[in-house]
Amino acid sequence: MTLNPLDDPFYYLNNFQRVLAWLEQRYADVLNRQEQQFIADFGRLPRASQALLVRMVMRKGLHFRLGKLQYPEIGDSAEAAEPLLALGWVDERAPLSIDDLFEVLLKPEIVQCFGALIEQPKAKKPQWLAALRERFDDPRTFNDWYPALDDRLLSLSIMDLADRLRLMFFGNLYQDWSEFVLADLGIFTYENVEFCAESRGLRSRDDLEAYLYLHQCQQRFEAGEDVTQVVEQIHALQTANPWLEQRRGKLLFQLGQHCERVADWPTALAIYRQCRYAGARLRLIRVLERCAEFQLALELASHAEQAPESAAEHQQLLRVLPRLRRKLGGAPASRSKAREVERLDLTLERVDPALSVECLVQAHLDDPRGPVHYVENSLINSLFGLLCWPAIFAPLPGAFFHPFQRGPADLLSEDFHARRADLFQACLAELADGRYVATIRQRFHDKYAVQSPFVFWAVLTEALLEQALACLPAEHLKLWFERLLQDIKANRAGMPDLIQFWPQQKTYRMIEVKGPGDRLQDNQLRWLEFCREHQMAVTVCYVQWAGPEG
Template sequence: MTAKPLDDPFYYLNNFMQVIDWLEHRYADVLADEEQRFITDFKGLPRESRALLVRLIMRKGIHFRAGKLHYPEIGDIAAAASPLLALAWVDQQMPLAVETLFEVLLKAEILQCLGTAIDQPKGKKSDWLPALSEQFPEARTFRQWCPTLDDQLFSLTIMGLCDRLRLMFFGNLFQDWSEFVLADLGIFTYEKVDFCADSRGLRSREDVDACMFLHHCQQLFEAGEALGDVIGQVNGLTLSNPWLQRRREKLLFQIAQHCERIADFASALTLYRQCRYPGARLRLIRVLERCGEFELALALATQAEQAPESAAEQQVLLRMLPRLRRKLGGPPMKRASPRQMLRLDLQLPRTDLALSVEHYVQAHLTQDEAPVHYVENTLINSLFGLLCWPAIFAPLPGAFFHPFQRGPVDLLNEDFHERRADLFQACLAELDDGRYRQTIRERFIEKWGVQSPFVFWGALNEALLEQALDCLPAEHLKHWFNRLLLDIKANRAGMPDLIQFWPQQKTYRMIEVKGPGDRLQDNQLRWLEFCHEHGMPIAVCYVQWAEQAA
């Protein structure tokens, strides 16, 4: 019987060693001297010392009470820590502010160490901190703070270095070492992609430093630091990596949105003008309008109308242009009337407040010969993801950096489809000759549970899949899939809530559900219009609760 990864008590050390080996193999030319020295020294440590360091790295924070570290496979913590102290990767003399001390001491221990300075010892621990912060402004070592406490404090000094290694491996700092454990447990399974030589998000040492700097700027922004300083630092960064440039554009867009929210319109206008992130142009027009700059807003909106960056932008412009022209004294423009939708009006008794309105409609409409499924965005996306799996997970340069990716890094980039046009064309060609049914069935079994940016495994089952393949025409699937590829970010949401199948007739109907007071959102309106344009059966169901109507 094959041993499971977690059967080895040092599984976490094995995982960390996998990262080290990966970085040495793929990032040797990018590693700084300090990082290369760390890897060499780490490999030379006793196994127990390596294991202790990895345990600390994977825990939250950088300060750890020795008395609270209990790992049977490591044994004597003091002995394991000794080589780490000698390398200065762990420090027992790090000065601590009283605020940090509060994070590592229990209430009784604070009283034991600082009781004479506390006026009301029966108060809450948090109540003591303001007064103690004034009394003890200077930092001290743990032993100086707690001379009577029979314990030691280990403080990690290399967390910044380990964060850089984590960044190089994952290509981001929001994934952490738990990814290995989740994969080992089988909670997450990832597609195995053949990594080519160019499969690196960070191509140079400059990229690593720039990515860390952008992360630092993001933290400063989220912490409420002076916006001018943060913006200056972000703009002062020189980047040659398109992936990092997009990250910077996204951060500038977020800062601009914040400026807009706090009515700092001057800063918002400056940022939106220089920002190339999708949606920045539309926000710029909105802010110009809010500032009364109607002529500038109209000129930019008219220009955008000639070449809208997306269907979402085009939809909003159709509402904005008549309003801007009217504000400048132009003749009123009749707005195009929305297409008449097939409408269902239901009055239903509400017996369980915990159930959503969609579930009530599903239960009301479903029949043995015409089952109704609550699918929303899950079904069409999943069918697309299963059919186009080879194109989505193609090992293109710059798409996959490590073994724990749910999808390609460039998924939402404007050139995502263009870079894989031939691959997607080959996948969609199966819709023309009927091969798609067998391909989707086989891939449903073969890839079950593997992470994907499109496939919602929890919403799929064999019965739903078979009904969909029997009742959804290939022509309609092709229209949906092509629309997804036009703008993945915008078009993979907004799909109708319910789908009803008539397996005997091999037909279907999609149903968008609206409860009392709810209205259709922009992305839903776009999907409804698209379905009408291509002759797809769709209805909007408006629900009133029976007790409200009485």
């Protein structure tokens, strides 16, 4: 019988100790003296003190009322806090702003604390805070704010250190300690990947500091700091880590998009000219066009046309180039006529406004001999993910570095496929001799509910899987899978909404649904064109509403 880790009341402490042991083993050369000392001192603390600190680290915020830090397994929290206070990891005389104070006091306590200064006793806390903020702009200790209250406030002094440890373990700051609990509860199950010695998200102390530096730049931007100053700070970073360069590029791209939204064209131009992130070149062309720099925009667009970075960029260039040439006085370009796609027009009763148009079309077309499934991007991605599971979860250096990864860290990198070319080739080879059917079927059962960046377990039922394996030709699967590998970020979206199978005939058709006023998006147009090019059965269904709404 397998024991549930959550049966141990100190499960959270066990998880934290597991992280510290992992970091000592794999990041000893990255830990600085303060972090090493913390790990050593933490190990010497009484268990109750360790548990109390971890409880605080894993909770939201920095300030905690001692009266609310009550846990049966810890016992006397005041006693458990004493070693933490002695080490300086917890402070009970930390200065609090009035905003901090309002976070830890209840409404009746605020009324008692400020007395007659609360002019509207029935108002809400934010209204009181707005009225009092100008009168109290100096920070004070909790006891100085409210000496009559019989409680103590403990403030964490080591949250920055705890965040650095969390960053080293996860390789990012968006995952937190709840990952352990979700895994222990069985809500998330992760693939068991063997970690090689070179597999670390942050390879050096410089990498760690660079990640934190970029994170702080993003926080300053989100806090409203001048964009040009943030951009200067981003460019000042020196790093040789390709992964961090990708993060820098993405952040610059986001700043450029912000400048476009507020019509700050000069800053947007300056950002995009120095940004190598995918899509930045096209944005630069569009901003040059907005600034009436048509000749420069045309020159850059013509250069890009010679070697588009993606199908998405090429699609956009086919629209931009004729427009730029026309604005410069050139002859109108003859536009190639789009190939016809099979069209289905339906007029439906909107029986339930809560139901999506896709669900209504699915119900209308569904037939016992030709079942219709609402799959959108889920089916093709899932089949690819199951067949190519060994390649996707291959333990390559830099791909997996902690036990809670849904997929490889380099999934969207330019060399993702190239690094695993032989592995993917071996997986796709099964499509040629029919082995793929048994492989996908077996992997569906063996890996069921294990997290994957491609498999949609909530959608992929066994019935859907069997119909797909029976009706989708192996040559079509191969074409779809190869297209996915060409550009995972762009091509794993935009697939038709519905798929209809005819198991008796072993055929299928895909159906893209468009409600009134809706139009095909660029990624959908690219998928439709791909399907037409390879004689795959695809239909665009245009829906109008019957009755008054029609």
